[in-house]
Amino acid sequence: MKHWLRHQKHALTTALRRLLSQPVVTLLTALAMGVAISLPSALYLMLGNLNRLAGDLPAQPEISLFLAADVTPVQKSLIAARLKQADIAQARHIPKEQALTALSASQDLADITAGLTENPLPDAWVVRPQASTPEALTHLASELGKLPGVAETQLDSQWIERLQAALAIGRTGVWLLGGLLAIALMAISSNAIRARVLTRRDEIHVSHLIGATDRYIRRPFMYLGALQGLLGGLAAGVVLALAGGMLHAPVAHLSSLYGASFQLLPPAGTEIAIVLAITTLTGWLGAWVAATRTLHQTSAPR
Amino acid sequence: MISFNQVTKRYPGGHEALSSINLVIEKGELVFLTGHSGAGKSTLLKLIAAIERPTSGVVSVNGQNISRLSQRAVPYLRRNIGLVFQDHKLLFDRTVIENVVLPLDIAGFDRREALKRARAVIDKVGLLNREKSNPVSLSGGEQQRLCIARALVSRPALLLADEPTGNLDAGYAADIMAMFRDFHQVGTTLVIATHDDRAISALGGRTLHLDHGKITEGAA
Numbered sequence: 001m002k003h004w005l006r007h008q009k010h011a012l013t014t015a016l017r018r019l020l021s022q023p024v025v026t027l028l029t030a031l032a033m034g035v036a037i038s039l040p041s042a043l044y045l046m047l048g049n050l051n052r053l054a055g056d057l058p059a060q061p062e063i064s065l066f067l068a069a070d071v072t073p074v075q076k077s078l079i080a081a082r083l084k085q086a087d088i089a090q091a092r093h094i095p096k097e098q099a100l101t102a103l104s105a106s107q108d109l110a111d112i113t114a115g116l117t118e119n120p121l122p123d124a125w126v127v128r129p130q131a132s133t134p135e136a137l138t139h140l141a142s143e144l145g146k147l148p149g150v151a152e153t154q155l156d157s158q159w160i161e162r163l164q165a166a167l168a169i170g171r172t173g174v175w176l177l178g179g180l181l182a183i184a185l186m187a188i189s190s191n192a193i194r195a196r197v198l199t200r201r202d203e204i205h206v207s208h209l210i211g212a213t214d215r216y217i218r219r220p221f222m223y224l225g226a227l228q229g230l231l232g233g234l235a236a237g238v239v240l241a242l243a244g245g246m247l248h249a250p251v252a253h254l255s256s257l258y259g260a261s262f263q264l265l266p267p268a269g270t271e272i273a274i275v276l277a278i279t280t281l282t283g284w285l286g287a288w289v290a291a292t293r294t295l296h297q298t299s300a301p302r
Numbered sequence: 303m304i305s306f307n308q309v310t311k312r313y314p315g316g317h318e319a320l321s322s323i324n325l326v327i328e329k330g331e332l333v334f335l336t337g338h339s340g341a342g343k344s345t346l347l348k349l350i351a352a353i354e355r356p357t358s359g360v361v362s363v364n365g366q367n368i369s370r371l372s373q374r375a376v377p378y379l380r381r382n383i384g385l386v387f388q389d390h391k392l393l394f395d396r397t398v399i400e401n402v403v404l405p406l407d408i409a410g411f412d413r414r415e416a417l418k419r420a421r422a423v424i425d426k427v428g429l430l431n432r433e434k435s436n437p438v439s440l441s442g443g444e445q446q447r448l449c450i451a452r453a454l455v456s457r458p459a460l461l462l463a464d465e466p467t468g469n470l471d472a473g474y475a476a477d478i479m480a481m482f483r484d485f486h487q488v489g490t491t492l493v494i495a496t497h498d499d500r501a502i503s504a505l506g507g508r509t510l511h512l513d514h515g516k517i518t519e520g521a522a
């Protein structure tokens with residue numbers, strides 16, 4: 001146990017020394033990793049922000065019911081009765097006369113409505129359902145649409161639904177991109193470590209000759225890979241922070257044009273920790289692969 | 303401690319470096335290995351340290367059959383063996399003392415204890431004032447002494463030295479041989495390949511003479 005701890009400490013200091021001994025290589029590798037990681041991370045953050053935007057906008061979805069022109073009074077009262085049931089939070093009736101009056105009130109349309117000989121507008125209801133999930137809403141909308149005397153229903157939250165669907169695709173994309181780039185990350189780490197193993201051939205050879213185990217020789221390289229991965233994750237953080245800083249002003253401007261005060265949210269602490277953990281782990285794994293493979297190639301007895 | 307039974311070593315390419323060697327070296331023995339260049343002295347030492355494997359026959363060290371030894375067991379065998387290499391095999395990316403400390407690091411020694419021990423051995427081989435130098439800046443003889451210090455630092459039960467005094471002047475050669483004698487007196491087994499007849503006569507002990515891969519045991 002004591003030996004084990006000593007070996008870990010020794011490996012860590014050795015790894016740090018090797019990292020610092022080639023600062024340019026270290027920096028470039030970290031940068032390559034950082035850029036690779038920042039792509040899925042940026043996409044993830046963008047989706048999170050869009051999701052929040054989508055969640056903010058339609059406080060409550062509405063369904064509009066347009067009645068047929070030849071609707072009978074009996075059908076009308078049946079519809080009114082249906083809209084008093086428990087799954088409807090609120091229902092507002094808009095008679096066609098009222099709709100026409102509202103139209104005439106707006107200046108641009110006044111000329112047009114004045115020229116009409118009869119009211120072309122249908123009677124309508126604006127319904128606010130209890131449920132808010134997209135499935136429940138479409139279900140309710142289609143049920144109401146089948147009531148006799150209802151000509152058409154319109155789900156005002158349809159664009160939200162489409163946005164949600166697009167976001168779902170985006171989320172799958174994040175995982176896909178993340179997975180692919182994790183592989184790329186491992187390749188970057190593995191290559192960097194392989195180069196370092198090769199430059200230390202003599203040391204590895206001599207260490208083998210005086211009783212070093214493969215694990216002893218591999219250990220500093222694995223710490224090196226992990227540290228390199230951690231640096232890569234931090235580099236991604238810097239890239240994202242810079243991008244966020246550059247986007248801050250234009251986003252504020254855009255949201256002010258909409259009279260809103262929307263701001264980009266930075267990632268949460270746990271999200272940062274998870275990304276750093278993943279990059280550290282992939283760096284470590286890549287180093288393991290490289291060190292093991294290269295050791296087998298270099299340790300052939302002479 | 304060491305036994306060779308019908309050991310033949312043929313290198314890739316077909317050259318037979320050792321032919322049907324039989325020998326036994328007891329624990330605590332001091333053995334000199336002599337013979338012309340290319341006789342197979344280094345090869346014999348490499349077989350003992352499992353750096354090379356025999357083509358046929360059985361090499362056993364401490365009762366372990368070397369050719370059957372798994373790759374994972376080899377490092378632990380080597381930790382009990384001090385190796386002085388003919389070509390030194392020093393690391394030029396670190397100081398003298400870091401070279402000497404390496405075997406102790408590998409064995410998991412406490413750092414401070416390791417440095418203390420390393421300094422003591424470096425002092426013994428007369429390099430204490432070069433402790434912080436890079437081995438590149440050492441002369442051939444100094445490099446050889448450094449290699450000896452690295453072999454001795456872990457106080458191995460078995461020391462294999464390949465031409466340890468080859469580059470040393472008479473004075474240092476005598477000092478090194480005196481060190482070897484001290485180790486012999488505390489029970490270390492030593493196998494030393496050398497051309498140095500003076501050393502052999504000074505220390506006494508057994509001489510194994512190799513001639514084109516065959517052994518002809520000399521008088522003590």
Ligand SMILES: Nc1ncnc2c1ncn2[C@@H]1O[C@H](COP(=O)(O)OP(=O)(O)OP(=O)(O)O)[C@@H](O)[C@H]1O
Pocket residue numbers: 302313314315317318319337338339340341342343344345346388
């Ligand atoms: N790795 C190798 N591959 C092929 N042949 C080798 C190898 N190592 C040694 N030999 C050959 O085996 C023979 C014995 O070599 P070895 O190094 O054991 O001799 P030696 O007695 O140590 O000689 P020297 O006194 O010059 O060091 C030599 O003919 C050498 O050319």
Ligand SMILES: [Mg+2]
Pocket residue numbers: 343344345388464
């Ligand atoms: Mg030799």
